[in-house]
Amino acid sequence: EAEVAQSPRYKITEKSQAVAFWCDPISGHATLYWYRQILGQGPELLVQFQDESVVDDSQLPKDRFSAERLKGVDSTLKIQPAELGDSAMYLCASSRLAGFQETQYFGPGTRLLVL
Amino acid sequence: AQSVTQLGSHVSVSEGALVLLRCNYSSSVPPYLFWYVQYPNQGLQLLLKYTSAATLVKGINGFEAEFKKSETSFHLTKPSAHMSDAAEYFCAVTSHVRSNTGKLIFGQGTTLQVKP
Numbered sequence: 001e002a003e004v005a006q007s008p009r010y011k012i013t014e015k016s017q018a019v020a021f022w023c024d025p026i027s028g029h030a031t032l033y034w035y036r037q038i039l040g041q042g043p044e045l046l047v048q049f050q051d052e053s054v055v056d057d058s059q060l061p062k063d064r065f066s067a068e069r070l071k072g073v074d075s076t077l078k079i080q081p082a083e084l085g086d087s088a089m090y091l092c093a094s095s096r097l098a099g100f101q102e103t104q105y106f107g108p109g110t111r112l113l114v115l
Numbered sequence: 116a117q118s119v120t121q122l123g124s125h126v127s128v129s130e131g132a133l134v135l136l137r138c139n140y141s142s143s144v145p146p147y148l149f150w151y152v153q154y155p156n157q158g159l160q161l162l163l164k165y166t167s168a169a170t171l172v173k174g175i176n177g178f179e180a181e182f183k184k185s186e187t188s189f190h191l192t193k194p195s196a197h198m199s200d201a202a203e204y205f206c207a208v209t210s211h212v213r214s215n216t217g218k219l220i221f222g223q224g225t226t227l228q229v230k231p
Contacts, residue, residue, distance in 0.1 A: 004158070006158075031217060033217070033218075033219075035219075040223075040224075041223055041224070042205050042207070042221025042222055042223055042224050043159070043205075043219070043221050044221070045218045045219065048216060048217070048218065055216055056216050056218060091158055091159065093159075095217055098216065098217055099216075099217055100147050100209035100216070100217050101147050101166050101209070102217050103149075103161055103164060104161075104217065104219060105161070106151075106158035106159040106160070107158050108156075108157055108158045109156075109157070109158050111156065
């Protein structure tokens with residue numbers, strides 16, 4: 001069964017450092033999402049890609065976060081500089097198409113701890 | 116705007132007992148609703164989804180949910196809890212802001228504890 005891959009699974013960094021997370025969606029899935037999940041809360045969307053284009057990044061803190069999906073396949077989410085409040089689980093999801101009826105499949109996540 | 120409220124952040128049941136996890140939604144348009152399960156330090160796994168085809172939706176692992184428009188609810192049930200059901204459960208609705216977006220709006224989650 002195809003799965004969404006994410007790496008690393010865990011990341012510990014010091015504040016003001018740069019961190020990057022990688023996601024490889026299910027093959028053939030055109031839509032890719034990055035969510036942030038703070039401990040004890042539900043995930044919140046950071047950015048949505050359709051192929052290589054950003055569809056929604058309204059909740060992405062653009063002063064420190066960036067995301068790219070250059071060839072419309074895998075994606076990288078970067079934080080620079082990291083702050084204490086960025087400690088969270090970062091989840092990547094993909095769906096075959098964009099649209100509110102589509103099922104999103106989630107990867108295992110990257111747990112970030114900023115010291 | 117769509118939103119989801121999960122009543123009860125923590126539910127505890129005995130093994131073999133009925134599981135009931137509550138979810139109420141707010142939506143100005145017909146909603147698409149989802150239940151996901153999350154085990155510790157893992158991603159989210161889809162349990163079931165409502166897409167208006169049938170009001171009673173059956174999912175994996177013996178779970179089902181019933182869409183009740185009059186009550187704006189989509190509660191998750193399972194007749195008999197198993198120890199392996201202990202996890203965090205999230206109800207979600209998709210945003211209808213634009214047709215090309217599939218943003219999931221999640222509730223705060225409910226932790227299910229199953230006692231032996």
